[in-house]
Structure formats: structure tokens, C-alpha cells
Amino acid sequence: MTTIAKRLEDALGRPVLTDRVSRVAHCRDTWVLSELRDLEDRIPSLPAAVVEAESTEDVVKVLVTCRAARVPVVPYGGGSGVCGGIVAPEGSVVLSTRRMSGLVELDDTSLCACFAAGTNGLEAERRVSECGLTIGNWPQSIELSSVGGWVATRASGQYSTGYGSIEDLLLDLEAVLPDGSVLRTVRTPRASTGPDLRHLFLGSEGTLGVVTQVSFSLRPLPEARRGQAFHFARFHEGLEPIRRLVRDGWRPPVVRLYDAAESKRHFEATCPEERAMLLLLHEGPAAYVDTESAAVSKHCREAGGREADPATVDTWLEHRNRVPGFRGFLEKGIVVDTIEVAATWDRVAQVYDRVTEALRAVPGVLVATSHSSHSYRSGTCLYFTFAARPERREDMEATYRACWQRAMQTVTTLGAGISHHHGIGRVRREALARELGESGVALLRAVKRALDPEDLLNPGALLPEADAPR
């Protein structure tokens, strides 16, 4: 047993996990490059130990012990990230929140539910739905994700057009800072009490602290729900009614427009060949759903949309989280990934065109498609999918990196945002400077240095490597 494992056992008064299976199971998230390395038996590094914290006090003990020993700590939620946010350095300690699970408090009057950070996302949603309530955060990874991970990665769910993203749903949080101090924000509907400290942890990807408890602002389960589907001659034509309906203030929780290739892939039964499918889900009081769906229909028809079978939405609802794993593709020599970006409406069409072109220009690329998945008055999220089979199997990583590099380059050149909701991890780390600017990266580094001067919390994630604080 390593020294740090022994020290942690002394501090916690119980064993920590040091077996190889546990260490391998916690050394990474669901980043496709990590899966590829796994498949090729090229695991780059393994942690020395995995600690399953059972309480905030445990988290404090782990951070204090590791800081004293100058050992890096990698917070681990559901492990469902897809950007390489977790690649545990050799000899580090992985701090899993899995056993910090469950509802802490439910307040139906103030529509608030507080959970331990390791609570599984779907379990959290189910728990409040038993009381007729909903969190309304439906990331595709909901079954694998943790509620603390939602905060740490700035998650956004499939219902965000109506219900908002995690920063709109989070009421208060508890986090342990790198020095072991515990921050607990006040539960208040809104505050003007200096910079909103919750935002240091929203999107921190485990680099600034460990989120241990989160409270969400809930909604009642809707009285009514209605699906609508329309198809358009082109993807670009389908964007316009989205822009207009959000502009008017309508807010269907789900608004998803698929390009022709994705429409064929997902909705062959109900979408005519070469058409772009738009799915909408309306929720709320019955009178609201009636009013909104009528207004939305009008927008869609005016934009040349034709009504499709609304059962398409049911199909989507049923299958929406069933995505094939990366492994099956990798075994066939195909590397697959998704790249979600965000753009203002004035450039959405251009981002769609240029990014799909850029991806298709990479040798070996078989598929480059997209859909619009989360919309705003100001713009939308374009969620690209690509698949590539390079001639030589050993070029898979290089091909993958070329796809990402060209996509990120194109997006930043067009002045769009490099990530809507997946985060930075390692895959976007080098693109971050183009998003934040040099002074933005310097600012983020200054904050990191102020909180974690020895760069012990999830080193290597988020911040670009060059000139990293350590």
C-alpha cells in the first residue's frame, strides 16, 4: 500500500480502495480517447487509491490529507463526462462521491430539493417526481450522471429551452475548497451580495473544490404535455421558426431540429427523405400548452414546415438516452464523437455549414451531421456528430484530434462558443484560450492559484497545459 493510501486510512479510520479493478474503474471518464486507450491497453496512468467519501467531513479529511502530502485529488461523480475531465494522474487519489447519495430535504412550498452530491441524476428526478415535482434537468447521461457532476460540469438538459440549464436550476450548494474549508451558500431566490460564488463551482470541473451538496429549484409536474413534429426542406429553414418562437417568448421545454442525415437516422418512419425534422414538447397548464402549441404551429407552417406525426416525439422520448457506446465502433476501427457548440442566430447557419465541411475535409471522415438541441432568444446549440475510419487503425487518435482541432478552429474563427454543455476536460483545453482570450485564461489561472496554489485539484483538466500553475 502506498503512503497516501495509508495516510487516508488513518485519517478516515477505515480502508480505502487500492485494488487494481477499483483504480482502473476510476481512472477516467467516458471520453472516447480514454476508451480507445483502454481498448489498446494503453492506460496512461492510475490513481494510487480511490476513496468513496460518505460525508462532507470525509471530503474535508481527504483534501487536507492529500494537501499535506502534496498528492493530487481527482473528484469523481458519475464518470459520465465525455471530454476527458477525468484522467487521474499516476499516484493521485480519486475522490468518489458515489456514497454521498440521497435526498437531504424537500420543501414543496419553496419548490426546493437538496441532495447529496453523489446522488444519481435519474434517481434524484424520480425522487422528486414521487411528490409531483420535477427538477427538469435531463442530460442524455441522466442515468449515469450525479447531481454534483451536473453543477461541476455546467450541465444542460434536453428540456433546457423551457426550464433552463443547471445554473438556472441551482439554488444553493455546499462545496469543500482545496484548503479543506467548507463553503455553504445561503438559500435565497436571488441575491446581490457580491459576485455569485456558486459560479466558481459551476463549470469548475473539479479544479476549484469538491461539490458536496446541491439544492435545486423545482417545478410541479406539468398538468398537460403535447408533442409536435414538423419537417422542413432544409435544416436552415427549420432554424427560422425556432428563432421566431423563442423570440416571441414561447418556451417549449424541448425544441430539437435535426438535419436531413440525422432525421433519416433517427426518424426514418415519419420523416420524408432529405427533410429536416423539428420536434417540440410543450408542457405546463393545459391552457398554456394549447396557446403555445397553436402559436408554434403557426410559426412552423409560415416557415414552410409540414406537420409530421406527433408520435415522433414519443419515439424520441423513449429512445433519447439510448446511444450506442463508443467501444463497438472503436473495435471496428471507427472513432465517433459529438461536439456541441453554441452560436448566436446571426451565424448559426454558417457554423453549421462550415463545421460540417471542416469535419468532412478530414481524411477518413464518414459522417458529419448536426442538430439544434437547446435554443435561446440569442441563438442555439449545434450538436455535431462525426464518425471517421482512417485507413490505418493506428491513426485513429490523430484523426480524432484533427476533427476536433478543425471544428474548434472553425467555431472560434466564426466567433461562436466552443462548448454549450459538455465542458472542457482535456479535449477542448487548448481551444479554451481562443474562447476566453489570453486575459480570460490568465484570470481563471489567477483564481485557480488563489484557491489551489499547488494545483492539486484535478490537475490537467480545464486549464490549457502550457504555463499551467505547476
Next chain:
Amino acid sequence: MTTIAKRLEDALGRPVLTDRVSRVAHCRDTWVLSELRDLEDRIPSLPAAVVEAESTEDVVKVLVTCRAARVPVVPYGGGSGVCGGIVAPEGSVVLSTRRMSGLVELDDTSLCACFAAGTNGLEAERRVSECGLTIGNWPQSIELSSVGGWVATRASGQYSTGYGSIEDLLLDLEAVLPDGSVLRTVRTPRASTGPDLRHLFLGSEGTLGVVTQVSFSLRPLPEARRGQAFHFARFHEGLEPIRRLVRDGWRPPVVRLYDAAESKRHFEATCPEERAMLLLLHEGPAAYVDTESAAVSKHCREAGGREADPATVDTWLEHRNRVPGFRGFLEKGIVVDTIEVAATWDRVAQVYDRVTEALRAVPGVLVATSHSSHSYRSGTCLYFTFAARPERREDMEATYRACWQRAMQTVTTLGAGISHHHGIGRVRREALARELGESGVALLRAVKRALDPEDLLNPGALLPEADAPR
């Protein structure tokens, strides 16, 4: 002329203001204690110079020059703050953004308007309304405020229940950091690219940087608009329909419930004696306004509300920003102020009761009333007004401080939030530790120290004085 004024003139290549009138005019905001000191000829300190920056480059020059000379800089927008956010230290430099004014860019497609930070709030709103658009941020001080000040103070307007507060409206910003570097955030509808750096400046009250440009996410001017008014036997009874209508997802931009004393004060013509008046303003597509107002009526009637003349809303709209200045009261030996706090629904009634009781218990207090002004699924803002005439005129400041101290104590004891939208300044500085906790204050200090190690940006505001970085 002082050394720093000379150095600034050299750096800028033009004169700066050093006359006493300019220095007095910029030494403070609209905090009632500053007004009282003014009246009593007790101005505590004066800046050495006032610089009216004309560009971001000017702001850089001022910050770099002052940092080299170790002279404090106090950013100054509209001067409309009411918390003592501006009390320029003796010999400091006040950096006014007044001449950095005007629309930089308007994008009707992406519903975005970019303004220089010193643009007057009402002028900004008028400018976009000429194009059929609205920012929708209506602080009571809109005629005096600057759009950069909205961001720096975490403003929230009278329409926030429907349209959100400044953090919901801000798309991107430019700010100059204490070291003179310029941060420019990317214009994207939403991002998961690390902690949201905009939130370091939202609510920073001039302590972390100088906001130089801001872009807002706009809305179209509404197709329809309808006012509704109801009155209730008690303030507490009127809270329930607000909670329920927001819970259901309705979002009238304006939802304001006044207690009986304030109802009498403002709406004597339409509100029966001893009743609490609720005003609502619905905006949006005509069909939406119809649906929402019908649903809201139902909630209000079910809660025992009786319909009042909707012209009451027009009266409010017309007079809403006409508040008597502090000076007239002060001259009569009466000290008046407002204290806005926020609480979750489970404790709103208790906060109302206990804070008004606490204020009334202060010797000399004549009036302690409240209204609910901005509502959320999770709770509401209670906006208290108090007036006190101590027996001896020289006790005005002590009486004022006693009112604040008791109100803040009561609010934090009940677990509510100490400020909804006015901010900290100096009046809430000592209460901040009770809101953020010791670790929250330590965290804020660490960030401050990282960005502004010599505490040169607006020293004395926001952070509690004890153990301040300098």
C-alpha cells in the same frame, strides 16, 4: 495639482477634473448616510481627481497609472447606488464612465444590443425601443443609472419576474482588470467553458475590475399588455396567489404586493382601507396575455382576492420612479431608507413579520412597511421602507444604523438573504459574513487578493472591513 492628477494628465494627454465641485460631485453615491453627512457638512473624504474616461484605452491608462502610484481608483457609473458603494477615499481617483456612452451594436436577428458601459439606463432602453425591442431591465433608478452599473451591482428591475434580472439579460461584457488587462467574453447563448467569468464582475461593485462594455439579450416589445389589480384582507393572503402563479410557470413581468400601509400610501383611490394591493402586468403575444391573465385571476379569486380597478397599474407605471429624495426628510430630522431582502416562500411571512417588528422596536421609528417586488418559484423579494425621527437630531445616524443592524440580524437569523438587488456597498458590509459565512468571505477575499493584491479598486466597498486585505 496633486502628483496623481499630473501623472494621469500625462498618461491621457488631456486635463482631468481637479476642481472641488467635480470632486464633491463624485465622492459618493446616493446612500442616505452620505446625504446626511453632506447636509451636515461632514464630507468624510474627497478624491484627488475625477477622470471621465472616453474609451477602454483610457480606463487601461488610468488603472495602470494609479496602480504604479498605488493610488485607489473608484469606478463611478450613474452614482445612483443607495448602499454606500462609492465613498471615495481621500486622495483617490474617481473613474467616471459617463463619457463612454452609446450603442455600439444592435443585432435584431440575435436580439442583442451592445452598449458602452456609461450609457444611461433609460437612454439604452429608449434606443432599443426605437427598433421595436426592449432590454426589459427597469430598476427604479433607471433614469440615473448606467448600464455598466447594472452589471457591477447585480441590478434587478421591476419587470424581473417575467424577464429576469441582469445576470439573465447580460450576454457578454468587456472589463478592464486591476492590472490593466482587458477581458472580453465571447458572445454565445450559453457556455460550459469553465466558471462563468462574467459572474466575477456581476456584483463586484467596482472592486474587481471596471466594466467598459456590456451586451444584453433583448426581447421584442410585446404585442399585448394588460394590467390587473386585486386586493386582499392581509398581506400574507396576497402572497399565496403569487407563489401559486409562479409555481404554475406564469411569468407576468410585474408582480407587486403592497402591505396595507403601503397600499394606502400609493393607491388610496383604488384600494379599500386596510387591504393589501396586488398589481400585475402581463406582456407578450395577445393569446399569451389572455391565457395568463385568466389563470392569474383564478388564483387571486381563489385566494380571497377582490378585483380592483386595473387603472391602478397605469397609476403605478406612471409614478413608479418618482420617489421623494432623502434630503427633504433629513432636513426635518427624519431618516428614511429601504432594505430589500429575499426569502424562500416557507419563511416569507415570518421575515415580513419579524423585520417590521424589529424596525418598529427601534426608538424613533415612525414607519416600517413592505412590499413584495420580484418573485420566483422559490420565493420573493421583500422591500422594506422605514422612517425614523429620533428625539435628538444628532442621533439620526445611530438610529439609522440600529434599524439596519436589527433588520440584517433578523433576516440572517431566519436564514433569508440580506440583499435582493441593492448590493452591499458599506451599509451591508458587516452583514456579509453572516450571508456568505466565514469561508465565503475568505473565498471572496482570496479572489480579490488574486486580482487586486494592493486593494486599489474601490477599497472599503463590499468586503467587511476587519482583516481587509490592506
